[in-house]
Amino acid sequence: MSVLASNLPDLSSSVSPSLMFQQPFRDSQQVPMRAQISVYGALIQGTAPEEAFGGSDGAKSIWENALRSSAERLHAEPKKIIIDTDPGIDDAMAIFLALRSPEVEVIGLTTIYGNVYTTLATRNALHLLEVAGRTDIPVAEGSHVTVTFHLSIVSAFAWKEVWFDSLWLLFSKDNLVLMDMVSTHGAASFMILREKGTKLRIADFVHGADGLGNQNFDPPKGKPIEQSAAAFLVEQAKLHPGKVTVVALGPLTNIALAIELDPEFCKNIRQIVLLGGAFSVNGNVNPASEANIFGDPEAADIVFTCGADILAVGINVTHQVVLTDAERNKLIQSNGKFAQYLCKILEVYFSYHQEVYSMGGVYLHDPTALLAAVNPSLLTYTEGAVRVQTTGITRGLTLLYNNQKRFGEVTEWTDKPTIKVAVTVDAPTVVKLLMERLMES
Template identity: 70%
Template sequence: MATGELKRIIIDTDPGIDDAMAIFLALQSPEVDVIGITTIYGNVYTTLATRNTLHLLEFAGRTDIPVAEGSHVTITKGTKLRIADFVHGTDGLGNQNFPPPNGKPIEQSAAAFLVEKATLYPGNVTVVALGPLTNIALAIELDPGFSEKIGQIVILGGAFSVNGNVNPAAEANIFGDPEAADIVFTSGADVLALGINVTHQVVLTDADRDKLAESKGKFAQYLCKILDVYFSYHRDAYDIKGVYLHDPTTVLAAVNPSLFTFAEGVVRVQTNGITRGITIFYNKKKRFGEDTEWSNKPTVKIAVTVDAPAVVELLMERLINS
């Protein structure tokens, strides 16, 4: 496949065990060309997210991919961040304490890098956003034309008609920066969101992990080393013998949307009170008489169903053949 036909993607990420899995999956996907990775807080603080990203790329032998460091604070300059190190280990990668990477991030900020690439390849870059949406909202603020220039923004975020995973209202990535999320959802960009209503259907089981461990795959072997912490968290928090594949599923939605079905409507994010971070999807089935915060807002797509066995099979095959 010539580069002209490859889907150019930038991954915005906070590695994170399932982020590591998603990055490896993207690198193993012949349909895409990863043209850069931007970092954000979430599973770990931004500085560590950058370090982990550089480490993962070094392990993968892909130091040619530029890494742009993202924001250390929310879009409203909030510094009290919710960091999920209890899910991924204090180092974000299963407490393996890998040696520091040799690489450095580029001078450009994540937002400037996103704007530059969207301008260079108008309509031809997909951002796969695996953390809070601060960097993407900053790119929209930096360049009002960004929403038109960016091909697609595929978001892991939200909990549509189900409970959240930070509290009953909110999912972690949206809760991480609700103001930024609302900017992105109402920006007019081509947005595709995968909420935990979909990603919770995609589970990597103990048996799958054993298959990865028995394989010769370089990435499969690496992931088996770091997965322990993640499995025990899921056992305690959800009482399941497996882990949810949030991030890899989102990468595959960018690569192969035919594995999903989508609904189109307006999404707004509540930014205060007890439901701060909740994502409300308006299906446009009813026409309301009065002008509201929902009127004349651009529509986005949200994932409604997923072919979970196909997603797991594709992930396994690509990691095993690495």
């Protein structure tokens, strides 16, 4: 697939996001916020619902639906979520936020490289759960390499019957090297497979060498479970068909491997809410690519085209949500356990944003994506097929086909399943929810 990235509008452009895409919509099951506010106001003030809405039958119907929806949410069981994470300072914020959100039940963490290497991501995930007092939540360690590497190994040996006498993965600075003793039809041979394009991009310059603000916390007492992240995802989706939402905060390798492992995974899962992409704006790795998609473009393309219910939250949205210095000071003054912990690790993150973006605050990437899973109505969305560029200078570019034009020939987007892509966000409410929940004692 060859795609040119040109004339990408700047995020600060005055062009309305709703004009960049099709008309955005809110989650079909959510009632408009104004309607809910009017309903609650009417109930509090003792006003009849039809009067609160101007007396029309249609307004009365809106009131009834809003009341029913509110009652259902009040009594609904929490949404089961698995957070696929590469902690990461803003990952820590998102994990704590999830644990403080009664709307969701965190049933597991899976780890992936991104902000740090996978081994350190696992250590940090276990550490954060200890801080939260939630060591009952299992942590499954994820892939140490991109999906390209896994699939290349499979295709390399698919044409002959082989079995492995021994297998080592050696990590060098520039490449991942697979060395194995292979027996083929009784004749032993030694093979070295060198796979290009699998060098990992690690963002420790953003989050600190330890991923948590260079605080060098003591090692956690807990251990990850024996299952791989992909196997854990597949198992949980089977145990709770249609009920598990995966919140993916890093590169999408683990999700792609789960899809490859079980063809029914996309049917069994409730939804995948992912942080990734730079829709209509420049990337944050280079002008074309956002970090999570750039981390494993092949995996991202597998996920975007798998047919699952997917909600993508890109940096075109998360760059609208900022935690300011003033709000950080409120966290410092708070007695909340999570707020106090985050204040220890935030300095590195603030310094990075000051140096790179010249701003007195930080972007709330991961918390925004997490809250999209908690309450989708905080954002608006467009819908279309998304493909990912996997080669060339635009590697990692995400391109949405919004179905506004019917092309005369078959394209790489033809007949691909559509996903929801976030367009706008209620940024003040996202920040307010984050602050309130993290400042709870």
